[in-house]
Amino acid sequence: MPAVRTLVDSSVLIAAARAGETHHARAVAGLETRAAGGLGVPVTILAETMSFIGARLGVDQQRRFWDGFMVSGIEIVAVDADLLGIAREIDRRYADAGFGFADCTLLAACERERVSCVLSFDARLAAFRPSFAPALELQP
Amino acid sequence: MKKTMMYLPEEMHRYLTREGAERGVSMAEIAREAIAEYRARRAADSDTGVSAILGVLTDADPATDLALRVDETLDAYYAEGGAWDQDAGSAHAR
Numbered sequence: 001m002p003a004v005r006t007l008v009d010s011s012v013l014i015a016a017a018r019a020g021e022t023h024h025a026r027a028v029a030g031l032e033t034r035a036a037g038g039l040g041v042p043v044t045i046l047a048e049t050m051s052f053i054g055a056r057l058g059v060d061q062q063r064r065f066w067d068g069f070m071v072s073g074i075e076i077v078a079v080d081a082d083l084l085g086i087a088r089e090i091d092r093r094y095a096d097a098g099f100g101f102a103d104c105t106l107l108a109a110c111e112r113e114r115v116s117c118v119l120s121f122d123a124r125l126a127a128f129r130p131s132f133a134p135a136l137e138l139q140p
Numbered sequence: 141m142k143k144t145m146m147y148l149p150e151e152m153h154r155y156l157t158r159e160g161a162e163r164g165v166s167m168a169e170i171a172r173e174a175i176a177e178y179r180a181r182r183a184a185d186s187d188t189g190v191s192a193i194l195g196v197l198t199d200a201d202p203a204t205d206l207a208l209r210v211d212e213t214l215d216a217y218y219a220e221g222g223a224w225d226q227d228a229g230s231a232h233a234r
Binding site: 010011012013014015016017018019020021022023024027028031032035039048049051052053055056057058061064065067068069070071072073074100121 | 172176189190191192193194195196197198199201202203204205206207208210211213214217223224
Protein backbone atom coordinates (compact mmCIF):
# COMPACT_ATOMS: atom_id res chain seq x y z
CA MET A 1 0.00 0.00 0.00
CA PRO A 2 1.56 3.31 -1.04
CA ALA A 3 1.59 6.24 1.38
CA VAL A 4 -1.53 8.38 1.18
CA ARG A 5 -0.91 11.38 -1.04
CA THR A 6 -4.50 12.33 -1.78
CA LEU A 7 -7.51 12.31 0.53
CA VAL A 8 -10.99 11.74 -0.82
CA ASP A 9 -14.23 13.36 0.32
CA SER A 10 -17.68 11.77 0.30
CA SER A 11 -18.83 13.97 -2.60
CA VAL A 12 -16.28 12.43 -4.95
CA LEU A 13 -16.84 8.88 -3.67
CA ILE A 14 -20.57 9.22 -4.33
CA ALA A 15 -20.18 10.93 -7.70
CA ALA A 16 -17.77 8.21 -8.79
CA ALA A 17 -20.06 5.45 -7.59
CA ARG A 18 -23.21 6.78 -9.34
CA ALA A 19 -23.00 6.82 -13.11
CA GLY A 20 -25.92 9.25 -13.35
CA GLU A 21 -24.23 12.01 -11.37
CA THR A 22 -23.43 15.23 -13.20
CA HIS A 23 -19.82 15.07 -12.00
CA HIS A 24 -19.37 11.32 -12.43
CA ALA A 25 -16.76 11.56 -15.17
CA ARG A 26 -14.73 14.16 -13.27
CA ALA A 27 -14.84 12.08 -10.11
CA VAL A 28 -13.74 8.94 -11.96
CA ALA A 29 -10.91 10.80 -13.67
CA GLY A 30 -9.78 12.27 -10.35
CA LEU A 31 -9.69 8.91 -8.62
CA GLU A 32 -8.07 7.05 -11.49
CA THR A 33 -5.43 9.72 -11.99
CA ARG A 34 -4.35 9.69 -8.36
CA ALA A 35 -4.94 6.07 -7.39
CA ALA A 36 -1.37 5.02 -8.07
CA GLY A 37 -0.09 7.76 -5.79
CA GLY A 38 -2.11 6.49 -2.84
CA LEU A 39 -5.67 7.43 -1.95
CA GLY A 40 -6.99 7.69 1.59
CA VAL A 41 -10.36 8.24 3.24
CA PRO A 42 -10.74 9.14 6.90
CA VAL A 43 -13.04 6.65 8.56
CA THR A 44 -15.41 9.51 9.41
CA ILE A 45 -15.80 10.32 5.71
CA LEU A 46 -16.39 6.66 4.94
CA ALA A 47 -19.05 6.57 7.66
CA GLU A 48 -20.66 9.71 6.26
CA THR A 49 -20.65 8.20 2.77
CA MET A 50 -22.12 4.92 3.96
CA SER A 51 -24.78 6.70 6.01
CA PHE A 52 -25.72 8.84 3.04
CA ILE A 53 -26.03 5.87 0.69
CA GLY A 54 -28.06 3.92 3.23
CA ALA A 55 -30.35 6.82 4.04
CA ARG A 56 -30.95 7.98 0.49
CA LEU A 57 -30.51 4.90 -1.68
CA GLY A 58 -31.12 1.97 0.64
CA VAL A 59 -29.22 -0.82 2.26
CA ASP A 60 -28.75 -2.87 -0.92
CA GLN A 61 -26.90 -0.02 -2.59
CA GLN A 62 -24.97 0.56 0.62
CA ARG A 63 -23.76 -3.05 0.51
CA ARG A 64 -22.77 -2.71 -3.15
CA PHE A 65 -20.59 0.26 -2.33
CA TRP A 66 -19.26 -1.54 0.76
CA ASP A 67 -18.17 -4.54 -1.31
CA GLY A 68 -16.52 -2.32 -3.89
CA PHE A 69 -14.75 -0.17 -1.34
CA MET A 70 -13.19 -3.17 0.36
CA VAL A 71 -11.29 -4.09 -2.81
CA SER A 72 -10.70 -0.53 -3.99
CA GLY A 73 -7.27 -0.19 -2.47
CA ILE A 74 -8.27 3.11 -0.88
CA GLU A 75 -6.62 3.32 2.51
CA ILE A 76 -8.76 4.06 5.54
CA VAL A 77 -7.25 6.80 7.68
CA ALA A 78 -7.90 6.21 11.36
CA VAL A 79 -9.44 8.98 13.43
CA ASP A 80 -7.95 8.79 16.89
CA ALA A 81 -7.96 11.18 19.83
CA ASP A 82 -4.99 13.08 18.47
CA LEU A 83 -6.67 13.68 15.14
CA LEU A 84 -9.93 14.62 16.85
CA GLY A 85 -8.02 17.30 18.71
CA ILE A 86 -6.57 18.69 15.49
CA ALA A 87 -10.05 18.60 13.96
CA ARG A 88 -11.54 20.51 16.88
CA GLU A 89 -8.86 23.15 16.57
CA ILE A 90 -9.70 23.52 12.86
CA ASP A 91 -13.36 23.77 13.82
CA ARG A 92 -12.55 26.62 16.21
CA ARG A 93 -10.31 28.45 13.75
CA TYR A 94 -12.77 28.16 10.85
CA ALA A 95 -15.99 28.46 12.82
CA ASP A 96 -17.65 30.51 10.10
CA ALA A 97 -16.53 28.42 7.15
CA GLY A 98 -19.37 25.95 7.34
CA PHE A 99 -17.20 22.88 7.92
CA GLY A 100 -18.96 20.02 9.64
CA PHE A 101 -17.45 17.38 11.89
CA ALA A 102 -16.50 15.03 9.05
CA ASP A 103 -14.97 17.92 7.07
CA CYS A 104 -12.86 18.92 10.06
CA THR A 105 -11.54 15.39 10.48
CA LEU A 106 -10.71 15.28 6.76
CA LEU A 107 -8.79 18.54 7.05
CA ALA A 108 -7.11 17.34 10.23
CA ALA A 109 -5.96 14.25 8.36
CA CYS A 110 -4.52 16.55 5.67
CA GLU A 111 -2.65 18.43 8.37
CA ARG A 112 -1.32 15.42 10.23
CA GLU A 113 -0.39 13.38 7.14
CA ARG A 114 0.86 16.48 5.31
CA VAL A 115 -1.44 15.82 2.39
CA SER A 116 -2.28 18.94 0.43
CA CYS A 117 -4.44 17.37 -2.30
CA VAL A 118 -8.10 16.60 -1.61
CA LEU A 119 -10.62 15.19 -4.04
CA SER A 120 -13.87 16.99 -3.24
CA PHE A 121 -16.65 18.95 -4.87
CA ASP A 122 -17.15 20.97 -1.69
CA ALA A 123 -15.67 24.38 -2.53
CA ARG A 124 -15.89 25.43 1.12
CA LEU A 125 -12.82 23.32 1.87
CA ALA A 126 -10.70 25.76 -0.16
CA ALA A 127 -10.90 28.17 2.77
CA PHE A 128 -8.58 25.89 4.75
CA ARG A 129 -4.92 26.87 4.85
CA PRO A 130 -2.64 23.98 5.76
CA SER A 131 0.43 24.75 7.87
CA PHE A 132 2.80 22.95 5.50
CA ALA A 133 1.60 24.25 2.11
CA PRO A 134 0.39 27.57 0.70
CA ALA A 135 -3.08 26.20 -0.01
CA LEU A 136 -5.17 23.10 -0.24
CA GLU A 137 -5.28 21.67 -3.77
CA LEU A 138 -8.93 20.87 -4.38
CA GLN A 139 -9.54 18.46 -7.23
CA PRO A 140 -10.95 17.28 -9.60
CA MET B 141 -26.96 9.03 -18.08
CA LYS B 142 -25.98 8.22 -21.63
CA LYS B 143 -28.39 6.48 -23.95
CA THR B 144 -26.95 3.53 -25.85
CA MET B 145 -28.13 0.68 -28.05
CA MET B 146 -26.84 -2.86 -28.11
CA TYR B 147 -27.60 -6.09 -29.92
CA LEU B 148 -28.40 -9.13 -27.79
CA PRO B 149 -28.97 -12.77 -28.69
CA GLU B 150 -32.69 -13.55 -28.68
CA GLU B 151 -32.40 -15.88 -25.71
CA MET B 152 -30.64 -13.22 -23.65
CA HIS B 153 -33.27 -10.68 -24.64
CA ARG B 154 -36.06 -13.06 -23.60
CA TYR B 155 -34.36 -13.64 -20.29
CA LEU B 156 -34.02 -9.92 -19.63
CA THR B 157 -37.66 -9.33 -20.53
CA ARG B 158 -38.83 -12.13 -18.24
CA GLU B 159 -36.53 -11.13 -15.37
CA GLY B 160 -37.58 -7.50 -15.65
CA ALA B 161 -41.25 -8.40 -15.59
CA GLU B 162 -40.83 -10.66 -12.57
CA ARG B 163 -38.91 -8.04 -10.61
CA GLY B 164 -40.83 -5.04 -11.88
CA VAL B 165 -37.70 -3.30 -13.12
CA SER B 166 -36.55 -2.27 -16.56
CA MET B 167 -34.13 -4.18 -18.75
CA ALA B 168 -31.81 -1.21 -18.49
CA GLU B 169 -31.79 -1.48 -14.70
CA ILE B 170 -30.82 -5.15 -14.89
CA ALA B 171 -28.10 -4.33 -17.40
CA ARG B 172 -26.72 -1.61 -15.12
CA GLU B 173 -26.70 -4.00 -12.16
CA ALA B 174 -24.95 -6.67 -14.20
CA ILE B 175 -22.31 -4.27 -15.48
CA ALA B 176 -21.65 -2.92 -11.99
CA GLU B 177 -21.25 -6.47 -10.63
CA TYR B 178 -19.00 -7.39 -13.53
CA ARG B 179 -16.90 -4.32 -12.90
CA ALA B 180 -16.55 -5.03 -9.19
CA ARG B 181 -15.71 -8.69 -9.86
CA ARG B 182 -13.10 -7.77 -12.47
CA ALA B 183 -11.56 -5.30 -10.09
CA ALA B 184 -11.45 -7.89 -7.33
CA ASP B 185 -10.02 -10.53 -9.66
CA SER B 186 -7.37 -8.30 -11.14
CA ASP B 187 -6.77 -6.19 -8.03
CA THR B 188 -7.18 -3.09 -10.16
CA GLY B 189 -8.28 -1.14 -7.13
CA VAL B 190 -10.33 1.97 -7.35
CA SER B 191 -12.41 0.84 -10.33
CA ALA B 192 -14.28 -1.41 -7.90
CA ILE B 193 -16.37 1.53 -6.71
CA LEU B 194 -16.83 3.26 -10.07
CA GLY B 195 -20.47 3.11 -11.12
CA VAL B 196 -21.21 0.50 -8.47
CA LEU B 197 -24.42 2.23 -7.32
CA THR B 198 -27.29 1.19 -9.58
CA ASP B 199 -30.20 2.92 -7.86
CA ALA B 200 -33.14 4.21 -9.87
CA ASP B 201 -33.10 7.64 -8.21
CA PRO B 202 -33.27 10.20 -11.04
CA ALA B 203 -31.35 12.86 -9.12
CA THR B 204 -28.05 13.81 -10.74
CA ASP B 205 -26.57 15.93 -7.97
CA LEU B 206 -26.75 13.75 -4.89
CA ALA B 207 -22.99 13.97 -4.45
CA LEU B 208 -23.33 17.70 -3.90
CA ARG B 209 -26.10 17.33 -1.31
CA VAL B 210 -24.64 14.94 1.22
CA ASP B 211 -24.91 17.29 4.19
CA GLU B 212 -28.46 18.43 3.50
CA THR B 213 -29.64 14.89 2.80
CA LEU B 214 -28.25 13.60 6.08
CA ASP B 215 -29.55 16.65 7.94
CA ALA B 216 -33.05 15.97 6.58
CA TYR B 217 -32.79 12.27 7.32
CA TYR B 218 -31.88 12.78 10.95
CA ALA B 219 -34.04 15.88 11.53
CA GLU B 220 -37.11 15.79 13.74
CA GLY B 221 -39.82 14.26 11.60
CA GLY B 222 -37.24 12.90 9.14
CA ALA B 223 -37.00 9.31 8.01
CA TRP B 224 -34.83 8.33 10.97
CA ASP B 225 -37.20 9.94 13.45
CA GLN B 226 -40.28 8.42 11.85
CA ASP B 227 -38.67 5.04 12.03
CA ALA B 228 -38.19 5.44 15.78
CA GLY B 229 -34.45 5.47 15.42
CA SER B 230 -34.10 2.03 13.96
CA ALA B 231 -31.51 1.28 11.30
CA HIS B 232 -34.14 1.24 8.57
CA ALA B 233 -32.94 2.53 5.22
CA ARG B 234 -35.25 3.27 2.32
